[in-house]
Amino acid sequence: MSGATSQKLSHVPVLDQPVTPAEKARYVRSMFDDIAHRYDLLNTVLSAGIHHSWRTFATRCAALQPGDQVLDLCTGTGDWTVLLRRAVGPRGQVIGLDFSLPMLQSGIRKFKQARAQFAQGDAVRLPLASGVFDAVTVAFGIRNVAEIDRAFVEIARVLKPGGRVVCLEFATPHPGLFQQFYSLHSRYVMPRLGGALSGRPDAYTYLPESVIRFKTREELAQIMRDAGLNPVRYVDLTFGLVCVHVGHKPDAA
Numbered sequence: 001m002s003g004a005t006s007q008k009l010s011h012v013p014v015l016d017q018p019v020t021p022a023e024k025a026r027y028v029r030s031m032f033d034d035i036a037h038r039y040d041l042l043n044t045v046l047s048a049g050i051h052h053s054w055r056t057f058a059t060r061c062a063a064l065q066p067g068d069q070v071l072d073l074c075t076g077t078g079d080w081t082v083l084l085r086r087a088v089g090p091r092g093q094v095i096g097l098d099f100s101l102p103m104l105q106s107g108i109r110k111f112k113q114a115r116a117q118f119a120q121g122d123a124v125r126l127p128l129a130s131g132v133f134d135a136v137t138v139a140f141g142i143r144n145v146a147e148i149d150r151a152f153v154e155i156a157r158v159l160k161p162g163g164r165v166v167c168l169e170f171a172t173p174h175p176g177l178f179q180q181f182y183s184l185h186s187r188y189v190m191p192r193l194g195g196a197l198s199g200r201p202d203a204y205t206y207l208p209e210s211v212i213r214f215k216t217r218e219e220l221a222q223i224m225r226d227a228g229l230n231p232v233r234y235v236d237l238t239f240g241l242v243c244v245h246v247g248h249k250p251d252a253a
Contacts, residue, residue, distance in 0.1 A: 021146035025122075028144045029099060031206065032076075035198040036102035040077055040110075040193055042204075054242050055080045058168040059087055061235075066183060067091040067136040071158060073123055073151075074098055074141025078116060079108030080168075084137060085116045095128075097121045099140075123151040130157050139168040143214040152227035161252040165229060167220070167245040170211040174240040182241060186211075191206050217243050 035042070045053050059080070064070065066089035072081040075096030085094045096118045098104050100200035104118045123138075123145045136155045145151045155165050173179040194204025206242045215223065220243075221232045229247030236243050 008060060021124075021244050025099075025146040027206075028146070031203045032100040032144075033102045034200050035203050036077070036100060036106050037105065038168075038198045039106065040079070042197055043079075046241055047188055047199075050238065052079075054168060054237055054244075055083055057237060058137070058139065058166050059083050059243050061104065061244055062087070062135045062137060062166045064088050064092075069132060070094045071126075071136045072096045072132045073116065073126075073129070073138040073155065074144070075107065076100075076103050076139075076141065076177055078104075078111050078114075078138060079121070080119065080139045081107065081116045081118070082111050082114045084112055088244075090115075093117070095119055097123075097128075099123070116182060124154060126154045126158055128158050133158050134163050136163070136165045137168075138165075140170060141175065142167055142169055142220075143210050146218075148215070149223050149226065152224050152229065153225060156228040156249055159249040161249055163249045165224070165245075165247045165249075167224075169214070169220070169245070170245060171214075171217060171236065171240055171243040173238075174236070176239065176243070178239040217245075220245055221247075 062084070064084065064087040068088045070084050070088060072084055073093060075081045075098045078096050081094055081096035088094060094114055094116050096107060097120070099122050101120055104120060108118055124147045132200045136159055142148060142151065147195065147221025159165065171180050190208055191201060191204045198204065217234050219235055224245060224247040228248060229249055232245060232247040234243050234245040
């Protein structure tokens with residue numbers, strides 16, 4: 001996610017104590033700026049490569065048509081942006097937007113030939129016109145946004161009537177053996193391995209903890225409804241480790 005801040009934060013303010021949206025945004029931006037060079041490698045290692053199939057499923061949920069206009073919010077290094085670009089074909093357009101400049105630069109280097117567009121911007125203040133996108137997608141980024149409700153209001157604003165939003169995000173796994181395994185993995189393996197490879201141990205403490213503190217599935221669905229998206233449905237993948245929310249902007253009267 002966004003921008004460029006030269007100051008590294010030595011603690012995790014969003015976990016240690018209540019913070020303002022601006023403080024959370026500053027920390028998250030610094031964190032993603034610093035781990036951008038290892039982000040793709042760590043995604044693949046820590047998820048055993050399954051994150052690609054999650055995005056493939058979520059792409060189907062977007063029900064894209066050739067020629068559609070799509071915004072991929074919190075695009076990171078662009079993995080979903082490029083999948084979406086293929087889905088809309090040569091007549092379509094996909095913009096990958098993120099507030100971390102190093103993450104975007106990594107995506108641009110990876111996908112020079114993909115004909116995807118990348119732009120820097122904040123999810124709570126989208127630098128885009130209203131009513132222009134057939135779909136808005138966001139993968140593993142909405143929980144890091146400082147003001148989630150404002151972000152969904154912005155998403156609804158830039159959608160065309162009848163447009164849809166697909167939100168792919170980590171969730172608390174269902175009770176059982178997998179939940180126990182994931183709890184151990186996120187508590188012990190992720191911080192050590194992620195910290196060693198990225199150089200930011202706090203980042204891979206923050207990320208699993210942010211899942212625990214995130215909204216429930218129904219709470220997130222209600223935030224989407226409150227933003228004017230209706231109906232909203234959701235489906236779990238991989239024993240509830242991730243959840244896909246799909247919302248629709250009502251057709252114009």
